[in-house]
Amino acid sequence: MKLILHVWRQKNAQDRGRMVRYEVPGVNEHMSFLEMLDVLNQGLIEKGEDPIAFDHDCREGICGMCGFMIDGKAHGGFKGTTVCQLHMRHFKDGDELYLEPWRAAAFPVVKDLVVDRSAFDRIIAAGGFISVPTGSAPDGNAIPVRKQDADLAMDAAACIGCGACVAACPNAAAALFVGAKISHLAHLPQGQAERNRRALSMVRQMNREGFANCTNIGECEAACPKQIKLEVIAQSNADYIRAAFRERPETVVSGVG
Amino acid sequence: MRGGGHMEMVSNAPTGPIEKSWETHKFGLKLVSPANKRKHNIIVVGTGLAGGSAAASLGELGYNVDCFCFQDSPRRAHSIAAQGGINAAKNYHNDGDSVYRLFYDTVKGGDFRSREANVYRLAQVSVNIIDQCVAQGVPFAREYGGLLDNRSFGGAQVSRTFYARGQTGQQLLLGAYQALERQVGLGTVKMYPRTEMLDLIVIDGRARGIVTRSLCDGKLSVHFGDAVVLATGGYGNVFYLSTNAKGSNATAIWRAYKRGALFANPCYTQIHPTCIPHSGDYQSKLTLMSESLRNDGRIWVPKKAGDKRPPASIPEHERDYYLERRYPSFGNLVPRDIASRAAKAVCDEGRGVGETGLGVYLDFSDALKRLGRHKLDERYGNLFEMYERITGENPYEVPMRIFPATHYTMGGLWVDYNLMSTVPGLFVLGEANFSDHGANRLGASALMQGLADGYFIIPYTIGNYLASTKHEKYSEDVPAAKEAVANVNIITKKLLNANGKRTVDSYHRELGKILWEYCGMSRNAAGLKKAAGMIAELREDFWRNVRVLGSNEEFNQSLEKAGRVADFFELGELMCADALHRNESCGAHFREEYQTPEGEALRDDANYSYVAAWESQGARRPASLNKEPLVFHYVKPSQRSYK
Numbered sequence: 001m002k003l004i005l006h007v008w009r010q011k012n013a014q015d016r017g018r019m020v021r022y023e024v025p026g027v028n029e030h031m032s033f034l035e036m037l038d039v040l041n042q043g044l045i046e047k048g049e050d051p052i053a054f055d056h057d058c059r060e061g062i063c064g065m066c067g068f069m070i071d072g073k074a075h076g077g078f079k080g081t082t083v084c085q086l087h088m089r090h091f092k093d094g095d096e097l098y099l100e101p102w103r104a105a106a107f108p109v110v111k112d113l114v115v116d117r118s119a120f121d122r123i124i125a126a127g128g129f130i131s132v133p134t135g136s137a138p139d140g141n142a143i144p145v146r147k148q149d150a151d152l153a154m155d156a157a158a159c160i161g162c163g164a165c166v167a168a169c170p171n172a173a174a175a176l177f178v179g180a181k182i183s184h185l186a187h188l189p190q191g192q193a194e195r196n197r198r199a200l201s202m203v204r205q206m207n208r209e210g211f212a213n214c215t216n217i218g219e220c221e222a223a224c225p226k227q228i229k230l231e232v233i234a235q236s237n238a239d240y241i242r243a244a245f246r247e248r249p250e251t252v253v254s255g256v257g
Numbered sequence: 258m259r260g261g262g263h264m265e266m267v268s269n270a271p272t273g274p275i276e277k278s279w280e281t282h283k284f285g286l287k288l289v290s291p292a293n294k295r296k297h298n299i300i301v302v303g304t305g306l307a308g309g310s311a312a313a314s315l316g317e318l319g320y321n322v323d324c325f326c327f328q329d330s331p332r333r334a335h336s337i338a339a340q341g342g343i344n345a346a347k348n349y350h351n352d353g354d355s356v357y358r359l360f361y362d363t364v365k366g367g368d369f370r371s372r373e374a375n376v377y378r379l380a381q382v383s384v385n386i387i388d389q390c391v392a393q394g395v396p397f398a399r400e401y402g403g404l405l406d407n408r409s410f411g412g413a414q415v416s417r418t419f420y421a422r423g424q425t426g427q428q429l430l431l432g433a434y435q436a437l438e439r440q441v442g443l444g445t446v447k448m449y450p451r452t453e454m455l456d457l458i459v460i461d462g463r464a465r466g467i468v469t470r471s472l473c474d475g476k477l478s479v480h481f482g483d484a485v486v487l488a489t490g491g492y493g494n495v496f497y498l499s500t501n502a503k504g505s506n507a508t509a510i511w512r513a514y515k516r517g518a519l520f521a522n523p524c525y526t527q528i529h530p531t532c533i534p535h536s537g538d539y540q541s542k543l544t545l546m547s548e549s550l551r552n553d554g555r556i557w558v559p560k561k562a563g564d565k566r567p568p569a570s571i572p573e574h575e576r577d578y579y580l581e582r583r584y585p586s587f588g589n590l591v592p593r594d595i596a597s598r599a600a601k602a603v604c605d606e607g608r609g610v611g612e613t614g615l616g617v618y619l620d621f622s623d624a625l626k627r628l629g630r631h632k633l634d635e636r637y638g639n640l641f642e643m644y645e646r647i648t649g650e651n652p653y654e655v656p657m658r659i660f661p662a663t664h665y666t667m668g669g670l671w672v673d674y675n676l677m678s679t680v681p682g683l684f685v686l687g688e689a690n691f692s693d694h695g696a697n698r699l700g701a702s703a704l705m706q707g708l709a710d711g712y713f714i715i716p717y718t719i720g721n722y723l724a725s726t727k728h729e730k731y732s733e734d735v736p737a738a739k740e741a742v743a744n745v746n747i748i749t750k751k752l753l754n755a756n757g758k759r760t761v762d763s764y765h766r767e768l769g770k771i772l773w774e775y776c777g778m779s780r781n782a783a784g785l786k787k788a789a790g791m792i793a794e795l796r797e798d799f800w801r802n803v804r805v806l807g808s809n810e811e812f813n814q815s816l817e818k819a820g821r822v823a824d825f826f827e828l829g830e831l832m833c834a835d836a837l838h839r840n841e842s843c844g845a846h847f848r849e850e851y852q853t854p855e856g857e858a859l860r861d862d863a864n865y866s867y868v869a870a871w872e873s874q875g876a877r878r879p880a881s882l883n884k885e886p887l888v889f890h891y892v893k894p895s896q897r898s899y900k
Contacts (some may be wrong), residue, residue: 011811012811012812028537028539030536030537030649031537031539032541032647034541035539035540035541036539038539038541038762039539042760042762042763045760045804045806045815046758046760046804048806049806050806050807051806051814051815053812053814055329056503057328057333057335057502057503057504058333058335058337058338058502058503059502059503059541059542059544060338060544060545060643061643062337062338062424062427063328063333063334063335063337063338063502064332064333065328065329065333080642081646085643085646085647087646087647087649089649110473110812111811111812114812116329117329117330118329118330118450120330121330121331121332121438121441121448121450124434124435124438125438125439125441125442126442127442128435128438129393129394129435129436129438129439130392130393130394130435131439132389132392132393132436133314133317134310134313134314134317134389134436134712134713134716135385135389135712135713136392137385137388137389137391137392137393138388138392139388140347140387140388140390140391140397140405140419141347141349141404141405143391144399144402144403144404145399145403146399146403147399147400147401147403150396150397150398150399151396153394153396154396154421154422154428157396157421157428157431158424158427160427161330161332184394184396185394187396188394188396190391190392190393190394191394
């Protein structure tokens with residue numbers, strides 16, 4: 001099949017950027033979307049044109065590095081799929097597609113479809129962890145965890161940090177990403193000691209990074225390639241409110257822990 | 258750089274009772290006092306299980322750590338893609354497991370080509386890893402009583418594998434990543450994402466820093482450290498098609514090799530038996546299906562060559578469950594090297610399935626009858642989904658098609674018991690080093706080794722080096738740093754100025770085909786010689802005719818790839834030399850000339866019971882061979898049998 005692509009080309013963060021039209025003939029239905037772009041890029045290089053930059057690494061849908069908008073939908077809008085696991089059998093001959101990078105103030109464009117998501121790392125650094133220095137752990141079976149809790153923790157921990165939730169959100173909020181980590185650790189007994197601090201620190205850092213507030217629209221859940229549920233946001237809101245009442249101010253101010 | 262001549266390799270492996278050797282060795286290691294730790298700068302390259310856990314642990318101890326990764330975030334490292342699980346000798350299931358048994362299985366699984374003391378230590382600290390990860394909040398699978406669940410995995414007769422659905426690597430990596438980010442927040446670790454190490458700075462024979470390139474703007478920087486830790490993963494992408502992430506590369510270890518670190522056993526490359534078969538020339542990578550699937554799936558091909566009927570129309574008596582037939586006691590659970598070769602053998606006989614004839618069936622219909630859909634979903638749901646997404650076929654209805662693919666590399670930079678390379682101050686962890694797995698790695702052992710190295714070994718051994726060495730401060734004007742930067746600039750200019758006709762990918766693909774054909778699942782002397790010649794020719798052509806557009810001073814993915822592929826060419830040649838020199842079959846290294854009448858690997862312990870560590874002699878001369886003899890005091894080498 002043959003596709004028409006309109007791709008966002010932007011040389012660097014300073015460049016204004018624009019859409020450029022490409023024709024991609026010879027697309028095979030077994031190709032992944034990224035393999036289709038590989039083929040396009042090989043052709044561009046042969047013609048002496050700058051290939052399209054896009055982030056990708058594992059191509060198995062687990063590293064979270066790939067992702068862009070296809071026709072305004074994060075990862076293409078197919079259920080539970082990253083763009084590297086999206087195969088061309090979902091498209092048909094003559095389709096015209098618009099590819100754009102994640103759009104969010106907190107995710108500045110690096111080049112073409114590549115954005116800077118280091119804001120997510122800083123949110124984790126602010127509190128998305130359990131403080132347990134190497135070597136200080138008790139036996140793994142010392143603290144039983146209810147299977148249901150372990151499963152709920154795992155559901156939330158499946159987040160790959162790709163940023164699709166932010167890109168899909170009309171507010172460019174990071175509530176699903178932050179909620180996933182808060183929910184993961186809140187479901188485990190090991191996560192209780194820092195539960196309040198974690199919610200306060202992570203939410204504060206999220207606000208500092210320029211992510212807007214969640215207004216419960218739910219686009220994030222629909223776009224999430226790992227199908228993280230909206231309920232993690234409810235969980236993190238509940239934790240945040242509870243923490244705001246219970247945690248003493250000096251602990252809040254002391255920040256990173 | 259140093260001249261020729263054979264170099265002294267001292268393994269520093271302790272002698273005496275193996276049960277006590279790590280304990281005794283640790284006590285003998287020098288300590289850095291808490292007040293002095295912050296005066297030491299340590300460079301960690303790579304943020305997978307080994308690098309991430311090392312950087313976090315060293316930061317916790319109070320060292321100043323500079324940590325580098327080429328991805329946009331340390332959480333992307335390829336450890337994240339490991340599916341099946343992590344081994345630990347906990348014996349939670351009362352089924353006869355022990356540290357000694359894990360040690361024994363690993364030495365045997367590695368076909369008696371690993372260092373006993375290292376493997377014993379690995380088995381010992383395996384139990385601490387699970388404790389550490391549970392405490393970090395890794396959501397391991399649990400039983401209804403709230404305790405940790407285990408399963409048996411790839412070639413083990415006990416249930417010692419801990420897992421988190423089919424995403425164990427992801428969850429362990431996120432645990433290490435969160436510990437790392439905590440240290441970033443506390444200011445002990447400075448993280449440099451989208452930054453690639455391009456050279457090692459060696460001053461007075463010691464590793465003292467690295468040269469890096471920012472992948473965003475091409476800026477070269479010099480970073481000094483009192484020690485350099487490489488945890489940059491394996492070199493499976495030398496084959497182009499592999500289960501590795503697209504960015505995984507050998508550049509950091511290869512450039513360290515060119516600065517004097519020895520490269521051990523490069524020909525030990527593991528081919529994983531259960532991957533989705535490849536479908537066309539555009540294929541960019543191969544996808545692994547966890548070998549945990551072999552616990553319940555049955556592997557078969559038609560008995561008749563050229564039988565193209567759909568699987569459902571092939572009656573039971575015309576199917577060959579060849580693993581169950583050849584290896585009745587291990588059946589579908591034989592180790593990876595054996596399962597892969599058996600698949601190749603039936604395909605070579607013309608009994609392969611699928612369009613290309615390069616595939617075998619992995620059939621869940623019996624398991625479906627025995628366990629029911631719900632149980633299978635719980636065990637393998639995400640894997641079945643992934644398979645269907647890629648192939649468009651539902652494994653509940655049609656048997657999966659699988660074929661072996663390059664997955665892991667046992668070879669890597671040579672290290673002593675302290676994980677230090679032959680360049681003092683240069684430590685190498687995880688898949689990037691050669692230790693522990695011998696000629697073949699058992700399933701669920703890679704995660705174990707990465708975390709053992711990072712959490713529980715390097716924090717002790719690096720202190721000994723730092724405490725027993727005098728460290729001067731250098732400026733960027735030091736000749737070794739200037740020379741390393743100039744070296745990187747020369748390579749970049751050469752790549753950009755070649756201005757030829759062929760893309761980097763097309764060269765990489767061709768190199769991969771040569772290696773897969775002649776230095777893959779089985780090898781022979783004539784093929785290896787031929788491959789070495791073909792690679793040398795292709796390499797020459799590459800430097801003349803490669804086309805890399807754009808400039809150094811921008812985000813330039815072609816340029817990144819070109820540098821990595823240039824290194825793969827040289828590494829590929831060394832792999833062939835190593836495979837050619839090793840006139841025996843062992844583990845994943847199968848030389849057709851050396852096999853038993855039943856077609857199993859035939860070792861030659863009298864002549865090849867050693868680690869082959871290659872020493873660079875510069876671009877114009879072949880690498881020279883150094884040998885570390887392997888001595889087995891506990892597990893006596895025998896013919897591996899899984900029958």
